[in-house]
Amino acid sequence: MSWGRVQAVVETAQDGRPSRTIGGKLNRLVLLSVGVALIVGTALSCWGEAQRFLRSKRDVMLATAQVFASASSRAVAGSDRVAVLQAIRAVARVPGLIYVEVRGRDGHPLAQIGSGERLNADLVLAAAEDASPLALLGSRTMTLTVPVIDGGVAVGEIELVGETRGLAGQFWRTMLYAGLSAAAALAIGLLFSVRLQRSITVPLGQLTEAMRRVGRTRDYSVPVEVASDDETGVLAARFNGMMAExxxxxxxxxxxxxxxxxxxxxxxxxxxxxxxxxxxxxxxxxxxxxxxxxxxxxxxxxxxxxxxxxxxxxxxxxxxxxxxxxxxxxxxxxxxxxxxxxxxxxxxxxxxxxxxxxxxxxxxxxxxxxxxxxxxxxxxxxxxxxxxxxxxxxxxxxxxxxxxxxxxxxxxxxxxxxxxxxxxxxxxxxxxxxxxxxxxxxxxxxxxxxxxxxx
Structure with missing residues (x-):
């Protein structure tokens, strides 16, 4: 073994403590992994909840509109405003609906009930298509229009406006469940991380301390005792061999x-x-x-x-x-x-x-x-x-x-x-x-x- 190699090992042993430890890096890796998993999982959960809410709301509004259209088709065809108004009063009692309007064949309103709140950012639904959950997250109301058919001929249309406030509750419930899941995952991850990092860093710490001791005392006679059968054990054995040389x-x-x-x-x-x-x-x-x-x-x-x-x-x-x-x-x-x-x-x-x-x-x-x-x-x-x-x-x-x-x-x-x-x-x-x-x-x-x- 060359004297230059001896000096290189001694100089390495004289270095101070590392600014970043492997244990710290492993902990940061676990936290980062859990954080990314939390963000991705929460985003997917929110997306799924928004999609389920959208479909459920659309299905309820569509069923309501179809029932009204079937029951009041003759009144709409005959432009019977009184009969149409009585029908939509029953429809307006459906939870979540804030506005109902029935228009005749010429597009003029026959009857309407509700606040009439219409926003520029309203989400307009088609009866046979799924809207994007992103559009739902940016709106406060949902609008669905269904034609009124009588004798196979469109005699008018019914428009229903529903609110989306229920989505916020579902969103926060999803966030709560995701947070609890993340906390549990974080605790389990940190537990495994601590066990993993100890199995790696304890032997490496012993090697580091041995090198520091060699640099301080020039005593090459004390071997490092590492009870490990993995790479750290091999590293310790080679270190002891090098110290003997x-x-x-x-x-x-x-x-x-x-x-x-x-x-x-x-x-x-x-x-x-x-x-x-x-x-x-x-x-x-x-x-x-x-x-x-x-x-x-x-x-x-x-x-x-x-x-x-x-x-x-x-x-x-x-x-x-x-x-x-x-x-x-x-x-x-x-x-x-x-x-x-x-x-x-x-x-x-x-x-x-x-x-x-x-x-x-x-x-x-x-x-x-x-x-x-x-x-x-x-x-x-x-x-x-x-x-x-x-x-x-x-x-x-x-x-x-x-x-x-x-x-x-x-x-x-x-x-x-x-x-x-x-x-x-x-x-x-x-x-x-x-x-x-x-x-x-x-x-x-x-x-x-x-x-x-x-x-």
Whole structure:
């Protein structure tokens, strides 16, 4: 597996929470589907109700007109207005009729009864045809005209006008039933949607959280447990497989990086310490201090791997100065102090975060808390915490170890010096952290020959 692929997965894991979740999309899809179904269903129901109302009204009016035409055909043929008026009074009592008019053969009215309300938007019905429900929805009355036949000859016609107010009641009843049906359908749909989205989004949420955790902690060792036999289960299995590949690749890279760092550290240290143990002890003491300070575990690990490179710049210092048993001259001291910047120059251009941390330590571990150190005369918290920790660890081991120009100090003498230099040479917090775990420091030097207090 390529490192580029590893980086791509990690970058994906570092993304924030999605602005839209699958669960939200499923819920919106269900709501949209139910909404569309409601609109379509209600429209079809209203159309059907209007059509049924229209046919029923037309059939009632047609039957009424035909009964009148049959009963009063002779009166109409004879233009007997009194008889025709008596007949239409009976017709006018039919519910829903608001106007009845009978016309003779010449088209002139013989009799009429009712309000005579006629609107421009009236729906005119034909006896043998169905009108459009759309026309009905836009009208307030319905008009039907039927010929009056006597002896096979048309002797006049009857016109009936009915109102359509009943349609509004049927329309709202339809809307009510549709609304209740929609509410029931919506509740059932949401129930199924929640169950469906949980079966999909819970495993995907676990995968998303795992990727976010990987991006945050760089921990590739925790698999995702997804109990599913569908595509999400396959996705989880492949994700776990990919994490295992990434973990193996990262472990190999870290192992190689650690080996390079260790060998680079020894390259500089063996010029000053034939055993190379100084850098290992500095690493252990740095771990004690950083852990007591409560720094993140990942940083503590990186610090312990980077701090051994603090004196890598000594490879540029002549042996005559590096191994001189006596005091250094001012010029020799200036050359010796140059190892901090030299180490920084060697390490600073690396793309490795670990080596960049080592470069930071190399140039800052000889700075002093009071600003009297070198090479940049930094003071206080302007000194990187990695440099402050390594400064204490480096001086502590240097005092406890034998050098060409001195014998090792006792633990008590070193502890007294650390207390004395806290706030001057060293960060007081780093000194307190080491003193709080002093027994751990002493265990690093187990087996060392006892050193007299006055050494």
């Amino acid at each position: 990434i973990r193996e690749a990262v472990d190999r890279l870290l192992a190689r990086e650690k080996e390079i760092v260790e060998r680079l550290s020894l390259a500089g240290e063996l010029r000053d310490d034939q055993t190379g143990q100084h850098v290992l002890r500095v690493s252990e003491i740095s771990r004690i201090i950083a852990t007591e300070l409560g720094l993140p575990a990942a940083f503590v690990d990186d610090l312990c791997r980077a701090s051994p490179m603090h004196d890598v710049g000594k490879i540029a210092i002549p042996d005559s100065i590096l191994h001189k048993p006596g005091p250094l001259t001012p010029e020799e001291r200036r050359i010796m102090e140059g190892h901090a910047r030299c180490g920084y120059e060697i390490l600073k251009s690396s793309s490795s975060e670990l080596v960049q941390l080592a470069a930071e330590i190399a140039i800052s571990h000889h700075e002093r808390w009071d600003g009297a150190g070198y090479p940049n005369r930094l003071a206080g918290e302007a000194i990187p915490v990695s440099g402050r920790i390594t400064a204490v660890a480096d001086v502590c081991d240097a005092l406890l170890s034998e050098r060409p120009y001195k014998k090792p100090w006792s633990f008590e003498r070193v502890r007294d010096l650390l207390r004395q230099e806290a706030g001057a040479h060293f960060d007081p917090a780093c000194v307190e952290a080491l003193l709080a775990r002093w027994p751990e420091l002493e265990r690093i030097y187990e087996g060392r020959a006892p050193v007299a207090q006055a050494a």
